[in-house]
Amino acid sequence: MAQPRVQWFKFSSPPNFYDLSGRLIPWFGGLAVVLFITGLYTGFVVAPPDYQQGDSYRIMFIHVPAAWMSMFLYVLMAVYAAIGLIWRVKTAEVMAKAIAPTGALFTFLALWSGALWGKPTWGAYWVWDARLTSELILLFLYLGYMALHGAIEDRQRAANASAVLALAGVVNVPIIYFSVKWWNTLHQGASITVTSSPTMETVMLTALLLMTFACWMYSIAVVLWRARLELLERERRTKWVLERMGGKA
Amino acid sequence: MMEFLAMGGHGLFVWGSYGVTLLVLLGEMIWLRRRRLALRRQLARLARLQGDSPS
Numbered sequence: 001m002a003q004p005r006v007q008w009f010k011f012s013s014p015p016n017f018y019d020l021s022g023r024l025i026p027w028f029g030g031l032a033v034v035l036f037i038t039g040l041y042t043g044f045v046v047a048p049p050d051y052q053q054g055d056s057y058r059i060m061f062i063h064v065p066a067a068w069m070s071m072f073l074y075v076l077m078a079v080y081a082a083i084g085l086i087w088r089v090k091t092a093e094v095m096a097k098a099i100a101p102t103g104a105l106f107t108f109l110a111l112w113s114g115a116l117w118g119k120p121t122w123g124a125y126w127v128w129d130a131r132l133t134s135e136l137i138l139l140f141l142y143l144g145y146m147a148l149h150g151a152i153e154d155r156q157r158a159a160n161a162s163a164v165l166a167l168a169g170v171v172n173v174p175i176i177y178f179s180v181k182w183w184n185t186l187h188q189g190a191s192i193t194v195t196s197s198p199t200m201e202t203v204m205l206t207a208l209l210l211m212t213f214a215c216w217m218y219s220i221a222v223v224l225w226r227a228r229l230e231l232l233e234r235e236r237r238t239k240w241v242l243e244r245m246g247g248k249a
Numbered sequence: 250m251m252e253f254l255a256m257g258g259h260g261l262f263v264w265g266s267y268g269v270t271l272l273v274l275l276g277e278m279i280w281l282r283r284r285r286l287a288l289r290r291q292l293a294r295l296a297r298l299q300g301d302s303p304s
């Protein structure tokens with residue numbers, strides 16, 4: 001086979017992935033801390049109370065980023081699962097499995113903070129609204145993915161079966177996103193869209209974007225961290241693991 | 250400070266959201282740390298076993 005010009009696959013080989021991600025994690029972790037601090041400071045101290053909701057709207061600074069992360073991480077998980085399923089790339093399978101818990105946690109946080117925001121503003125913790133229901137389905141998809149992955153003994157079959165489930169569930173993400181427009185039930189429409197300018201005060205938007213990037217950096221650090229552990233477990237018999245684990249081999 | 254915590258009467262909801270978020274994120278990191286320590290001990294022992302037995 002002709003030598004490919006760009007060594008794309010160099011980083012998908014387990015030892016390279018392990019070493020590279022190991023060097024990157026502290027940077028993403030540090031960035032997450034800085035962004036969380038500035039985001040929370042902007043959102044709680046700099047941003048004024050909302051003329052209607054008073055201070056309960058500040059829940060938005062965690063509710064919206066968590067919801068965005070829950071959807072984005074699911075799509076990312078499905079992409080990695082597809083790569084693993086189609087081209088048998090081991091690190092892609094490992095990444096898909098590493099994303100699921102963090103995605104599930106953000107989905108739970110989106111539902112939890114949404115409920116606590118809904119009570120003072122709508123008067124109810126939970127309503128069978130299109131957006132809330134499809135987000136709950138997303139949580140079940142994440143939990144189903146993890147349960148399926150854990151239930152099958154053989155690692156390769158487990159990866160394949162859960163990849164199929166992840167891909168089947170991807171259709172749910174656009175449903176969540178467009179649910180507010182299609183069914184127009186209780187949850188309000190998107191106030192931040194790439195097409196139109198956001199209908200929000202700039203300082204609130206700044207706090208929201210800071211918190212979103214903070215959640216993003218946090219997710220990268222945690223997912224890479226879990227992926228490295230996953231990789232060590234899968235490759236425990238190989239030389240490169242023994243070398244890095246300080247074995248005298 | 251007190252009125253900051255009160256959040257205009259919505260303190261329970263605001264700090265209920267952020268408190269759980271903190272617990273969840275810290276919990277995830279603590280869980281990973283514990284898993285990492287257990288794995289390193291296991292792999293170090295495995296490496297020693299393989300190191301001693303002539304392979």
